[in-house]
Amino acid sequence: MSTELDIEIADIRRLTDLIKDKYGYDFKDYAMSSFRRRIKRVIELYKFKTVDKLIQVLDTTPSFFEEFISEITVNVTEMFRDPTFWRVLKEQIIPNIILNHDRISIWHAGCSSGEEVLSMVITLHEMGFLDKAKITATDIDTAIINKAKTASIPLKNMELNQRNYTAAFGSESGAPLNLKKYFRDIGQESVFDKSLLQNVTYRKHDLVQGAVFSKFDLILCRNVMIYFNQTLQNAVLAKLHESMFKYGYLAIGSKESLIWCDIANKFIVVNNEEKIYKKIKD
Amino acid sequence: MLGKYKVSGKYRAVVIGGSAGSFQAINKILAELPKEFPLPIFMCLHRLKHVRNGFVEALSIKSSKPVVEPYDKEPVKRGQIYLAPANYHMCLELGNSIALSTEEMENNSRPAIDYTFDTAAYVYRDRLVGILLSGANRDGAYGMMRIKQKGGLTIVQDPQESTINAMPNAALAQTKVDMILKVDEIIEFLLELDQACKMAQM
Numbered sequence: 485m486s487t488e489l490d491i492e493i494a495d496i497r498r499l500t501d502l503i504k505d506k507y508g509y510d511f512k513d514y515a516m517s518s519f520r521r522r523i524k525r526v527i528e529l530y531k532f533k534t535v536d537k538l539i540q541v542l543d544t545t546p547s548f549f550e551e552f553i554s555e556i557t558v559n560v561t562e563m564f565r566d567p568t569f570w571r572v573l574k575e576q577i578i579p580n581i582i583l584n585h586d587r588i589s590i591w592h593a594g595c596s597s598g599e600e601v602l603s604m605v606i607t608l609h610e611m612g613f614l615d616k617a618k619i620t621a622t623d624i625d626t627a628i629i630n631k632a633k634t635a636s637i638p639l640k641n642m643e644l645n646q647r648n649y650t651a652a653f654g655s656e657s658g659a660p661l662n663l664k665k666y667f668r669d670i671g672q673e674s675v676f677d678k679s680l681l682q683n684v685t686y687r688k689h690d691l692v693q694g695a696v697f698s699k700f701d702l703i704l705c706r707n708v709m710i711y712f713n714q715t716l717q718n719a720v721l722a723k724l725h726e727s728m729f730k731y732g733y734l735a736i737g738s739k740e741s742l743i744w745c746d747i748a749n750k751f752i753v754v755n756n757e758e759k760i761y762k763k764i765k766d
Numbered sequence: 767m768l769g770k771y772k773v774s775g776k777y778r779a780v781v782i783g784g785s786a787g788s789f790q791a792i793n794k795i796l797a798e799l800p801k802e803f804p805l806p807i808f809m810c811l812h813r814l815k816h817v818r819n820g821f822v823e824a825l826s827i828k829s830s831k832p833v834v835e836p837y838d839k840e841p842v843k844r845g846q847i848y849l850a851p852a853n854y855h856m857c858l859e860l861g862n863s864i865a866l867s868t869e870e871m872e873n874n875s876r877p878a879i880d881y882t883f884d885t886a887a888y889v890y891r892d893r894l895v896g897i898l899l900s901g902a903n904r905d906g907a908y909g910m911m912r913i914k915q916k917g918g919l920t921i922v923q924d925p926q927e928s929t930i931n932a933m934p935n936a937a938l939a940q941t942k943v944d945m946i947l948k949v950d951e952i953i954e955f956l957l958e959l960d961q962a963c964k965m966a967q968m
Binding site: 488493515516517518520521522558560566647648707709710711713714717737738739740741743744 | 816818835836837838839840841851854857858859860863865866867868869870881884885888889911915
């Protein structure tokens, strides 16, 4: 970032009011520091120069709104992010759920371009549980959901993904793990084996305004709520809680915490290092 | 307003940025810091993106008080030393809390110094001290400019002393910083800041 543009709270308020009135999305309680920087980024990208110009374009050009959503949402992700998390999932959490239910329903809340979904599919497939699974992946951003559906990963990211995969599931003595066996390279993309995606549903869903639509054994909502302020985190956590079976699991990002949330007492910590919680109260 | 650096007691926070070659300087600063230093310190140091553990422990060994990696939305405590966690940007929020972000890398870095400095400048305005140490790229130059624009105090490690001086030089080229100091002088400055803030809060 390089401009000296200052965006004040009053500017953000006018912007979120317009979006709420015209498009029904509510960004009022997004975390201020990151939201301000996302807005600034859009203004620079489209050379709008001022917040007023952005507001004016949003007001008069509905077709721009989806593009705007894509730009302000954060879509930085990788396969098997935090490898130790995936090991705990594979060795403890998933076996526990299968033991009690014999089936497993999973929600990736804020799935972005889908790397986490593919990581989950691979994990379940290698455990032999993929046919017992029902996976729902949602995001607020239509464009990124469409991208996730293609299940293709830029070739340049595969080296990091392979490194994470090896760190997650590799043993020092065992045969080398090869992530590429699940992919076919086409041009600059690695395309995932679609036959493994039969139990996966992708759909557009806004965590802030969207209704509770199902119940799950396991919800992954990692590094999503960091973009919300405490008020909104409380509201979204209440929805996630309602979307979980009793004794279901919730995974958040490694540097997120529920301790400042007002319904924290309805969960217990199962793994503090990997930030995995269990719902213990309705 | 006494002493060599004529430090005011109005300051409420310190941000420190560093990259390649700054580890020793940071260690020395943390070791010399008074145990009762009254302001929160936010450190953004370039680090291995995928090594989550070890760094905060290494920094704590010699430090006069513990260094913590904050959680998202953690309330700021006076006198606490915070380190931006691996693979997250660390930013300051109005209402005295810290927020984390996994946004795109900036200057090839996550955590990025510019991100921490920019958001801290917004929150603390003229009550912020920004210190930029040795480093290999130009991360922090924009952040120093923002601190200066908001009336904060800007300090850059003397490029002559810096192991790798690209970062200090980039900041000096972009902004008329308030002080260019060697590490020992930065420590002297912080001791004076400690006294000035304690006096002002009495």
